[in-house]
Amino acid sequence: MTKTLQDLIDESIFISTEYQARLAEISGDSEWTVDFSAPSFTLDSDPSVSLDPYLLGTESDQRGSWIWSWQELGHFPDVVVTAAVQAREAGEHLGVQELTTDELVLSEGLARRLTLASKAVTGVFAHYPAAAGGGVRAWLLVDGPQLELPEPTVNRMGRIMAQALQTNTAVHHQRAVDSYARLRGAHISWDTEACAVITAADGALRLWFDDHSISGIEQAEPVVSKRELAQAAKDADKHRQALREEARRSLAIAQRESEQQRLSREEAEAQRVAATEAALASEDEPQAAPALEDTEGVERTQPTAEGQPFDQEPRQDAEPGLVSTHVVEDDEAATSEQAAPAAAAAAPASDDAVTDAHPVIEEPDSTRTREQEAEDEDRRSALERLRAEQAENDAARAGESAESAPASAASGSTASTEAADERAEQAEPARAEAPEREAETQKGEETKKKGFFSRFFGL
Numbered sequence: 001m002t003k004t005l006q007d008l009i010d011e012s013i014f015i016s017t018e019y020q021a022r023l024a025e026i027s028g029d030s031e032w033t034v035d036f037s038a039p040s041f042t043l044d045s046d047p048s049v050s051l052d053p054y055l056l057g058t059e060s061d062q063r064g065s066w067i068w069s070w071q072e073l074g075h076f077p078d079v080v081v082t083a084a085v086q087a088r089e090a091g092e093h094l095g096v097q098e099l100t101t102d103e104l105v106l107s108e109g110l111a112r113r114l115t116l117a118s119k120a121v122t123g124v125f126a127h128y129p130a131a132a133g134g135g136v137r138a139w140l141l142v143d144g145p146q147l148e149l150p151e152p153t154v155n156r157m158g159r160i161m162a163q164a165l166q167t168n169t170a171v172h173h174q175r176a177v178d179s180y181a182r183l184r185g186a187h188i189s190w191d192t193e194a195c196a197v198i199t200a201a202d203g204a205l206r207l208w209f210d211d212h213s214i215s216g217i218e219q220a221e222p223v224v225s226k227r228e229l230a231q232a233a234k235d236a237d238k239h240r241q242a243l244r245e246e247a248r249r250s251l252a253i254a255q256r257e258s259e260q261q262r263l264s265r266e267e268a269e270a271q272r273v274a275a276t277e278a279a280l281a282s283e284d285e286p287q288a289a290p291a292l293e294d295t296e297g298v299e300r301t302q303p304t305a306e307g308q309p310f311d312q313e314p315r316q317d318a319e320p321g322l323v324s325t326h327v328v329e330d331d332e333a334a335t336s337e338q339a340a341p342a343a344a345a346a347a348p349a350s351d352d353a354v355t356d357a358h359p360v361i362e363e364p365d366s367t368r369t370r371e372q373e374a375e376d377e378d379r380r381s382a383l384e385r386l387r388a389e390q391a392e393n394d395a396a397r398a399g400e401s402a403e404s405a406p407a408s409a410a411s412g413s414t415a416s417t418e419a420a421d422e423r424a425e426q427a428e429p430a431r432a433e434a435p436e437r438e439a440e441t442q443k444g445e446e447t448k449k450k451g452f453f454s455r456f457f458g459l
Contacts, residue, residue, distance in 0.1 A: 002095040008117035012125065014180035016116055017164040018156075019125040022147055032142070034130060036080050041128065041142050051126075051144040054083035056118055059111040061135040066111055071102040073258040074265070078251060083122045083141050085257075086250035090121035115139050116169070120179075123243030152184040153202040159215060165214065173214045177207060185236035187224045199224050296458045 016134065030045040034053055041053035053377040055076060057068040069084045091099025098104060098114060099121075111129070119125045132138050149157075157180070170176045181188035187199040195207045199222045206220035273402060 005098045005113065005117050006171055007175065008094075008120040009113055010170050010176045011179040012116050012120035013167075013176055014157075014164050016119050016125050016127075016185045018149060018160045019147060020127070021160070021163075023128070023142070023397055026146055032128070032130070036076050039077055039080050041140065042108060049144075049146050050148065051142040053080065053128075054122075054141040054143070055080050055123060056084050056087070056115060056139045056141060057111075058132065058136050058138045059106055061106070064106045066106055066114065068102050070257075072256070072261065073254060074262045078254040078258055081254055082247055082251045083118060083124055084249055085254045086122050087118040089246075089250055089253065092302075094121075105303055109141050111137065113169075115141070121243075122247065123240050133414045149184075152186045152200045154198060154200045154205045155184075155202060157184065157186065157198065158205055161214070161217075172212050174209055174212060177214070182232070183236060183239070187229055187232040189223060197223055199229065201229065226432075242338075285432035291388045298372045379443065412458065 026045065026049050027043045028045055030043050032044065033042045034040070035042075036053065036055065039053050041051045043049040043051070055069045057066055059066045068088065069081045070088055073081060086101050091097070096117070099117065104110065104114075115127050118141065119127070122141065124143045126142050126147050128140045128142055130138045130140055161177070161180070164170065164176075165173075172197070174193065177198070178190075181198050188196055189199075190196045196207050196209075197220050198205045199205070204220040204222045206218050207214055208216040208218075307353055
């Protein structure tokens, strides 16, 4: 069997109006406080009244939506969200989409309509819209022995129906009247679809209907005995007991889903923290230098078969030696070339072994001719003249540089300042990057922790 949201509203509208009248009698204009951890909804009347609160959801003009309290379980005690879970389960069974969608676009009167529909499937018929600030209202169902209604009478039931019809909430009046009589424990009989008689302890009422609307009410003679009235009362109590059993099953569902969602949130949080720590650790690790082969434009020299490559290992029999260098003059080079064959022929065999072990350092010949000394003197004089000319040129350039020094200094200072500013601009994002990451991480954690509350209560 399927129903619509309006069908459920019609079934609860009359009895809801009677319970709201009873709540107004005991509360008056007194202040209220709610403690979901207790849980308790306390009216500061004289004497004070404490009722059991059941949080259905919140509506917010700012966010423009209604959110059911079962959207994210675990933030409230399971018993507090039992009625909302029960409404969701009934919505799935009856095919009422509004009761199974966790967030709905807000429209005029939507929160009240959802509350009335929830009353029909939970059997908790009193509600209180509690202002939570910031344009947010939390809609509660409240229950307790203080709200118990007196025995039904046709006079009271007639006044309640007339009062409820003024709100234009009910659409199918036949369904509304039939549900009200059965929930209150009165007897109702239908002569035709257009005529019904409600019988209670004080008498009877005949109601006329036209196109699903009440067109007239008049006094009537009772048509049933007290035994049938007692049976009607028993049927009403049996229906209330069935709804309470549904509430207990809904509480078990809320407990199970709350634990599952809590574990899921903890796992997601652990994964997020691990990912953040891994990202920070990877930023702190030094970056490895690229391999030589991976550097663009650089090629490794490959050894060839010809000759000895420079990167081969030294020979095992290699020994360290001494190296001496000196400038060889042209005449000396020629003389050395001519004397080399004769020196090689005259060298004894034992010198070869010595040369192989340690190279011989040849000392320059100390006997020099006057002509060679004169040539050396001419070269030194020419070198001194070149150095003197170079010194004069350097002095002239130094004078020119001194004249342009202020302008160059100013230009250099400006360039240095600009370079420093550029380096500072480049360094500033780097210095600010770490605090920004830390702030974003902290903000993400806070959003994760209270994301549901910030949307649910508009914090």
